[in-house]
Amino acid sequence: MTLKYALSLSAGLLALGIAGAQAQEPLKIGVVSVLTGPQAALGQQVRDGFQLSVDQLGGKFGGRPVQITVIDDELKPDVAVSKVRSYIESGKVDFVVGPVFSNILGAIAKPVLDSGAFLISPNAGPSTLAGKACNQNFFVTSYQNDQVHEVLGKYAQDQGFKKAYIMAPNYQAGKDSLAGFKNYFKGEIVDEVYVPLTQLDFSAELAKIAAAKPDVVFAFMPGGLGVNLVKQWSQAGLTGKIPFLSAFTVDESTLPAQQDAAIGLFGGMTWAPNMDNPQTKKFVADYEAAYKIVPGSYAQQAYDAGLLIDSALKATKGDTSDKDKLRAAIKKADFTSLRGKFKFNTNGFPIQDFYLVKVAKRPDGKFQTEIAQKVFSDYADPHAKDCGLK
DSSP, X not given: OOXXXXXXXXXXXXXXXXXXXXXXXXXXXXXXXXXXXXXXXXXXXXXXXXXHHHHHTTXXXXXXXXXXXXXXXXXXXXXXXXXXHHHHHTSOOOEEEOOSSHHHHHHHHHHHHHTTOEEEESSOOOGGGTTXXXXXXXXXXXXXXXXXXXXXXXXXXXXXXXXXXXXXXXXXXXXXXXXXXXXXXXXXXXXXXXXXXXXXXOHHHHHHHHHHOOSEEEEXXXXXXXXXXXXXXXXXXXXXXXXXXXXXXXXTTTHHHHGGGGTTOEEEESOOTTOSSXXXXXXXXXXXXXXXXXXXXXXXXXXXXXXXXXXXXXXXXXXXXXXXXXHHHHHHTOSOBTTXXXXXXXXXXXXXXXXXEEEEEOTTSOEEEEEEEEEEEEEOOTTGGGOOOO
């Protein structure tokens, strides 16, 4: 054996030894989610959906043990940044998964990405990170914020509605939502209203809607906002009088509280619990067995985030030291998504199908959204063209 070959062999064996040793170390993942206040129901689904993916894979991703730290961002950007920085500085972190809200994502993105960790968003998909500010270590398993709202804008346009009253919370996702609706709805906007993210009383807005007499109302009111808006909408006697379209206002996080008041209302999404594929049927049954509630998109997207990370770790045999190889493995998205078709665009956001969904009451008395019709096929977000990544 020549000296050169012996040295090469020794180096190779050393590298294998290092990779093997690393593969036995826990994969550190921080899950950032809102678990305090009226929006906690959303955050709990993200946390539980991701945890279910870990549990079903035996506590390992790519054969490597997973160590999860759950971080409650409290829906406060300053609190989120402080907690996330502290977590990152506590030791080598491989992935951060989260958050729910785009204002929190905007706050934590820089410290997470600057640390070298991969940031996987299971929900928030702001336009600001889909275009020029895209990042090679940022991936989204949900959608770009505009897109779900575009579903309702296109539906409203196709239905021939002429006048729309639209409203959303006053933060980035709210602005993206109304922009998305207007991308496809070309009629008159009789009023465009932004409310505080903490608003729970919509009596003033409902009075304005009744006076304006629009052909359709579109609302993006997630979590507790949606619960109160739908209840007050019903109490005001507007149900059936004005078509009500929404995104994240009637979904599996809000339906347990809204119940009959939400039946028949429309939303938009990439998935619903009644999607007809075997992986969805198993996921819904397992989630309900574990957590006693119907899973919504928040849980589904977080579950897919777990499968995504697992697929990448399988490709690298548990090794996270080579960021280029790990990134390439993430980009491939070599897993079976609960929604069926799924692939990443150049900006790290999915290309996927979108549906109009409708609230229904199941025979067992539980409420869920169900697919009414497909609105977009293989839809890529409009901001990808501004991203410099290839």
